[in-house]
Amino acid sequence: MVLESRPEGGTLEIGFSAEDVARTRFAVSPLWEVVASVRVLRDTGPGVHRPWAERVRPALAAAKLDLTPLSCLIGPPPAGVPGFLVAPPTTPQPSLDVELAALRSMPHELIRTTTPAAREGVAALRADPERGLGRLADVIAAYWEVAMAPYWPRILTVVEGDILYRAKRLAEGGARRLFDDLDPRLTWDSGTLQVMHRCVRGERRLDGRGLLLVPSVFAGPRIFSDVDSPDWQPTLRYPPRGTATLWEGRAQPLSDALAGVLGRGRALLLAELAAPASTTDLARRTGLSAGGVSQHLTAMRAAGLVSAHRTGRVVLYARTSVGESLVAG
Structure with a gap:
């Protein structure tokens, strides 16, 4: 399964039962922020993350860090991200070490069937997943220390502040109020969450699994989704409130x-x-x-x-x- 970026376009309709509403939750994902930030670092021009990118690029160059094992898996927009690379977190706030441990133990068959074979640099991972996953996790850990760790308290403040705000909205008015201002591309109507997409449309049922909502400062202005994978809880990653002032x-x-x-x-x-x-x-x-x-x-x-x-x-x-x-x- 490939996790895709969905700019405005067609409509995906996600149907909620009472059990789905009860199981809907929030989580923070350091690993997802790493992956999304690499795309931003590679593609960013003038924009909200430019101050961060201008500080991080020289630091990465000085560290002589080869990001190829990671960057080869991340296509330019609107290409997707392999689902195995960013499996939804199972706890509200996992550490990067916990998420990397899950990445290292990812089923090899899942890697072979979800990685884009045509991309340069992917062949080695598909041929020897165990070795490739170990190298990938090491690269991510090294990148984290240079590009993310110094800024993580600020990022965490924004994403957790958004979660607190959303929790208050949910307490005040239920699911309708929760989704009311989450993102302009999301609307809630009669137990159905409508998501504006470019590539995916039609109806999906959560089947009692609920929806995982992951605020991500580096996702914006896009929404990333994975609602079709049978292995994980359906997930939406969205830009949180306060991202525009993150680096001010x-x-x-x-x-x-x-x-x-x-x-x-x-x-x-x-x-x-x-x-x-x-x-x-x-x-x-x-x-x-x-x-x-x-x-x-x-x-x-x-x-x-x-x-x-x-x-x-x-x-x-x-x-x-x-x-x-x-x-x-």
């Missing part, structure tokens, strides 16, 4: 009046929390020490100005309604 400095106006009451550090942090953020990300963005950020957030949480949300191993902080009122005032 994010300087926020600081109210002198608020700083006079709370202190400059706490007022600055409150202003920065326009979107949920981790302690690490806030420290990097404000120049405050991680310890100082943690102390300020603890105090503001006790005062009811911020709330904390644990997602996996990361705690995201967000302004409460009281905090929002103070910043707005």
Whole structure:
């Protein structure tokens, strides 16, 4: 199965039963972000990820990293990505090591039947999947350290912030409200999710498996889908809210009046929390020490100005309604 990019075009209709709605979930996928970012790095011109690409390209050149085992599997848009390369995560927030372990143990027959044989560099993987998968996983791990690890806290803040937002939407109004503003190419009507596609159209049933939703900063502006594979949960990967400002400095106006009451550090942090953020990300963005950020957030949480949300191993902080009122005032 090839996971394809679907620009606007035909309509795919995904039918939901009550069980499908109950099993619909979210997950983060470091491996998917690696694969999508390689395509962006190769094809990007002026656009939202240009600042990242301009920093990463020289770093990869200095590391003398040969990406051929990975890049040969990723065709230019609208070509697809082999499904085995980005199997849907089975937990909400797997580490890259967990996803690479799954990649290394991928059934060899699946690789032979889903890799595009015509692409240069794929023959070795098809001929010796065990060795090829090991080499592929090593290349991905090396690429991660150079191109992704330094930026992962920021990326994670965006995708997990979107998940928190979607969870709130679901709690407020069910599936209709969840999908209402997820992407302009998605519409929900009477238990059916309609997805605008270029290549795939027609009706699909989830058959009680539910739908996996994976926010991806490097997927945009496309939606990637795999709803036909019998081996994995049907999946949609979509661009999350906040991607357009991902690489901006994010300087926020600081109210002198608020700083006079709370202190400059706490007022600055409150202003920065326009979107949920981790302690690490806030420290990097404000120049405050991680310890100082943690102390300020603890105090503001006790005062009811911020709330904390644990997602996996990361705690995201967000302004409460009281905090929002103070910043707005």
